[in-house]
Amino acid sequence: MASQKEILRRRAGRVRRSLKAVANGRPRLSVHRSSKNIYAQVIDDAAGRTLAAASTLEASLRSSLKTGADVAAAQAVGKLVAERAKEAGVNEVIFDRGAFIYHGRVKALADSAREGGLSF
Template identity: 45%
Template sequence: MIKKIKGTPKRPRLYIYRSNKHIYAQIIDDLTSHIIATSSSIAIDLKNHIKQTKNCETAKLIGKSIANKCIKKGILKVLLDRGSRKYHGRIKALADSARENGLDF
Protein backbone atom coordinates (compact mmCIF):
# COMPACT_ATOMS: atom_id res chain seq x y z
CA MET A 1 0.00 0.00 0.00
CA ILE A 2 1.48 3.33 -1.07
CA LYS A 3 0.51 6.56 0.65
CA LYS A 4 -0.33 9.55 -1.49
CA ILE A 5 1.67 12.63 -0.54
CA LYS A 6 0.16 15.96 -1.60
CA GLY A 7 2.15 19.17 -1.84
CA THR A 8 0.56 22.57 -1.21
CA PRO A 9 1.70 26.08 -2.17
CA LYS A 10 2.94 26.63 1.40
CA ARG A 11 4.63 23.23 1.65
CA PRO A 12 5.31 21.70 -1.78
CA ARG A 13 6.50 18.15 -2.37
CA LEU A 14 10.18 17.30 -2.96
CA TYR A 15 9.95 14.33 -5.32
CA ILE A 16 13.11 12.26 -5.71
CA TYR A 17 13.45 9.74 -8.54
CA ARG A 18 16.48 7.49 -8.86
CA SER A 19 17.26 5.41 -11.92
CA ASN A 20 20.26 3.16 -12.43
CA LYS A 21 22.26 5.96 -14.06
CA HIS A 22 20.75 9.28 -12.92
CA ILE A 23 18.94 10.98 -10.05
CA TYR A 24 16.24 13.65 -10.35
CA ALA A 25 14.66 16.05 -7.83
CA GLN A 26 11.54 18.15 -8.39
CA ILE A 27 9.60 20.58 -6.22
CA ILE A 28 5.90 20.10 -7.02
CA ASP A 29 2.74 21.96 -5.97
CA ASP A 30 0.02 19.33 -6.38
CA LEU A 31 -2.93 21.69 -5.96
CA THR A 32 -2.02 23.63 -9.10
CA SER A 33 -0.13 20.73 -10.78
CA HIS A 34 2.88 23.01 -11.16
CA ILE A 35 6.58 22.09 -11.03
CA ILE A 36 8.29 24.91 -9.14
CA ALA A 37 11.93 23.83 -9.43
CA THR A 38 13.90 20.90 -10.79
CA SER A 39 17.45 19.60 -10.70
CA SER A 40 19.02 16.41 -12.00
CA SER A 41 22.28 14.71 -12.88
CA ILE A 42 21.60 15.44 -16.56
CA ALA A 43 21.10 19.19 -16.03
CA ILE A 44 23.42 21.34 -18.13
CA ASP A 45 24.43 23.61 -15.22
CA LEU A 46 25.66 20.61 -13.16
CA LYS A 47 27.24 18.46 -15.87
CA ASN A 48 30.62 20.24 -15.58
CA HIS A 49 30.81 19.48 -11.83
CA ILE A 50 29.78 15.82 -12.05
CA LYS A 51 32.39 13.14 -12.73
CA GLN A 52 30.10 10.12 -12.40
CA THR A 53 26.30 10.31 -12.40
CA LYS A 54 25.42 7.36 -10.17
CA ASN A 55 27.07 8.00 -6.81
CA CYS A 56 26.32 9.78 -3.53
CA GLU A 57 28.54 12.77 -4.36
CA THR A 58 26.32 13.56 -7.36
CA ALA A 59 23.23 13.23 -5.16
CA LYS A 60 24.73 15.73 -2.70
CA LEU A 61 25.31 18.25 -5.51
CA ILE A 62 21.72 17.86 -6.69
CA GLY A 63 20.44 18.30 -3.13
CA LYS A 64 22.43 21.51 -2.79
CA SER A 65 21.19 22.74 -6.19
CA ILE A 66 17.50 22.07 -5.47
CA ALA A 67 17.78 23.69 -2.03
CA ASN A 68 19.34 26.83 -3.52
CA LYS A 69 16.61 27.05 -6.18
CA CYS A 70 13.91 26.71 -3.51
CA ILE A 71 15.42 29.35 -1.27
CA LYS A 72 15.60 31.79 -4.21
CA LYS A 73 11.85 31.25 -4.72
CA GLY A 74 11.08 31.66 -1.01
CA ILE A 75 10.34 28.00 -0.25
CA LEU A 76 11.82 26.76 3.02
CA LYS A 77 9.49 23.87 4.00
CA VAL A 78 8.81 20.85 1.81
CA LEU A 79 7.43 17.32 2.07
CA LEU A 80 9.81 14.51 1.12
CA ASP A 81 8.45 12.05 -1.45
CA ARG A 82 10.93 9.26 -2.12
CA GLY A 83 8.43 7.06 -3.94
CA SER A 84 8.73 3.39 -3.08
CA ARG A 85 12.50 3.60 -2.58
CA LYS A 86 14.24 3.08 0.75
CA TYR A 87 15.68 6.08 2.58
CA HIS A 88 19.22 4.90 1.93
CA GLY A 89 22.20 5.63 -0.29
CA ARG A 90 21.71 8.28 -2.97
CA ILE A 91 18.24 9.27 -1.75
CA LYS A 92 19.53 9.80 1.79
CA ALA A 93 22.54 11.77 0.49
CA LEU A 94 20.29 14.08 -1.57
CA ALA A 95 17.87 14.63 1.33
CA ASP A 96 20.65 15.31 3.84
CA SER A 97 22.32 17.78 1.48
CA ALA A 98 19.04 19.62 0.91
CA ARG A 99 18.55 19.86 4.70
CA GLU A 100 22.10 21.14 5.22
CA ASN A 101 21.51 23.84 2.61
CA GLY A 102 18.34 25.25 4.15
CA LEU A 103 15.30 23.10 3.36
CA ASP A 104 13.13 21.90 6.24
CA PHE A 105 11.32 18.54 6.09
Protein backbone atom coordinates in the same frame (compact mmCIF):
# COMPACT_ATOMS: atom_id res chain seq x y z
CA MET B 1 1.57 -11.83 -10.89
CA ALA B 2 2.36 -8.13 -11.04
CA SER B 3 5.40 -6.90 -12.91
CA GLN B 4 8.25 -5.10 -11.16
CA LYS B 5 7.13 -1.82 -12.73
CA GLU B 6 3.61 -2.28 -11.35
CA ILE B 7 4.95 -3.10 -7.88
CA LEU B 8 7.06 0.09 -7.85
CA ARG B 9 4.10 2.17 -9.07
CA ARG B 10 1.91 0.83 -6.26
CA ARG B 11 4.57 1.46 -3.62
CA ALA B 12 5.09 5.03 -4.85
CA GLY B 13 1.31 5.54 -4.76
CA ARG B 14 1.13 4.37 -1.15
CA VAL B 15 3.93 6.72 -0.12
CA ARG B 16 2.43 9.67 -1.99
CA ARG B 17 -1.06 9.04 -0.55
CA SER B 18 0.26 9.08 3.01
CA LEU B 19 2.30 12.23 2.33
CA LYS B 20 -0.65 14.16 0.95
CA ALA B 21 -2.60 13.35 4.13
CA VAL B 22 -0.02 15.13 6.32
CA ALA B 23 1.30 17.77 3.87
CA ASN B 24 -0.86 20.70 5.12
CA GLY B 25 -0.35 22.58 1.87
CA ARG B 26 3.42 22.22 1.77
CA PRO B 27 4.97 21.45 -1.61
CA ARG B 28 6.68 18.09 -1.95
CA LEU B 29 10.27 17.35 -2.83
CA SER B 30 9.94 14.41 -5.18
CA VAL B 31 12.98 12.23 -5.93
CA HIS B 32 13.54 9.82 -8.79
CA ARG B 33 16.69 7.80 -9.17
CA SER B 34 17.69 5.72 -12.14
CA SER B 35 20.77 3.61 -12.64
CA LYS B 36 22.61 6.51 -14.30
CA ASN B 37 21.08 9.75 -12.94
CA ILE B 38 19.11 11.28 -10.08
CA TYR B 39 16.33 13.86 -10.39
CA ALA B 40 14.57 16.10 -7.83
CA GLN B 41 11.54 18.38 -8.16
CA VAL B 42 9.69 20.65 -5.76
CA ILE B 43 6.04 20.29 -6.77
CA ASP B 44 3.03 22.33 -5.66
CA ASP B 45 0.20 19.80 -5.82
CA ALA B 46 -2.53 22.38 -5.22
CA ALA B 47 -1.54 24.39 -8.30
CA GLY B 48 -0.26 21.37 -10.20
CA ARG B 49 3.07 22.88 -11.18
CA THR B 50 6.78 22.41 -10.58
CA LEU B 51 8.39 25.19 -8.54
CA ALA B 52 12.02 24.04 -8.78
CA ALA B 53 13.90 21.14 -10.33
CA ALA B 54 17.44 19.80 -10.64
CA SER B 55 19.08 16.70 -12.05
CA THR B 56 22.46 15.28 -12.96
CA LEU B 57 21.60 15.79 -16.64
CA GLU B 58 22.20 19.54 -16.39
CA ALA B 59 25.35 20.78 -18.10
CA SER B 60 26.63 22.64 -15.03
CA LEU B 61 26.54 19.48 -12.90
CA ARG B 62 27.56 17.09 -15.64
CA SER B 63 30.92 18.76 -16.17
CA SER B 64 31.81 18.81 -12.47
CA LEU B 65 30.75 15.25 -11.59
CA LYS B 66 32.50 11.99 -12.34
CA THR B 67 29.19 10.18 -12.78
CA GLY B 68 25.53 10.96 -12.23
CA ALA B 69 24.91 7.79 -10.26
CA ASP B 70 26.81 8.20 -7.00
CA VAL B 71 26.35 9.84 -3.61
CA ALA B 72 28.39 12.90 -4.60
CA ALA B 73 26.04 13.53 -7.52
CA ALA B 74 23.01 13.17 -5.26
CA GLN B 75 24.49 15.70 -2.82
CA ALA B 76 25.10 18.18 -5.63
CA VAL B 77 21.52 17.80 -6.89
CA GLY B 78 20.17 18.24 -3.34
CA LYS B 79 22.06 21.50 -2.86
CA LEU B 80 21.02 22.80 -6.26
CA VAL B 81 17.31 22.01 -5.80
CA ALA B 82 17.42 23.63 -2.33
CA GLU B 83 18.92 26.82 -3.80
CA ARG B 84 16.31 26.95 -6.55
CA ALA B 85 13.48 26.28 -4.11
CA LYS B 86 14.68 29.12 -1.87
CA GLU B 87 14.72 31.43 -4.91
CA ALA B 88 11.12 30.40 -5.60
CA GLY B 89 10.17 31.27 -2.01
CA VAL B 90 9.84 27.73 -0.67
CA ASN B 91 11.30 27.02 2.78
CA GLU B 92 9.30 24.00 3.96
CA VAL B 93 8.61 20.88 1.92
CA ILE B 94 7.53 17.33 2.51
CA PHE B 95 9.95 14.66 1.25
CA ASP B 96 8.57 12.20 -1.31
CA ARG B 97 10.99 9.31 -1.72
CA GLY B 98 8.67 7.59 -4.21
CA ALA B 99 9.22 3.84 -4.42
CA PHE B 100 12.84 4.11 -3.28
CA ILE B 101 14.05 3.29 0.22
CA TYR B 102 15.50 6.14 2.27
CA HIS B 103 19.11 5.01 1.94
CA GLY B 104 22.20 5.79 -0.10
CA ARG B 105 21.65 8.32 -2.88
CA VAL B 106 18.12 9.23 -1.78
CA LYS B 107 19.29 9.91 1.78
CA ALA B 108 22.30 11.90 0.53
CA LEU B 109 20.02 14.11 -1.59
CA ALA B 110 17.69 14.71 1.36
CA ASP B 111 20.53 15.56 3.74
CA SER B 112 22.13 18.03 1.33
CA ALA B 113 18.75 19.66 0.66
CA ARG B 114 18.40 20.15 4.42
CA GLU B 115 21.88 21.67 4.54
CA GLY B 116 20.86 23.95 1.68
CA GLY B 117 18.07 25.43 3.79
CA LEU B 118 14.96 23.35 3.13
CA SER B 119 13.19 22.04 6.21
CA PHE B 120 11.33 18.74 6.27
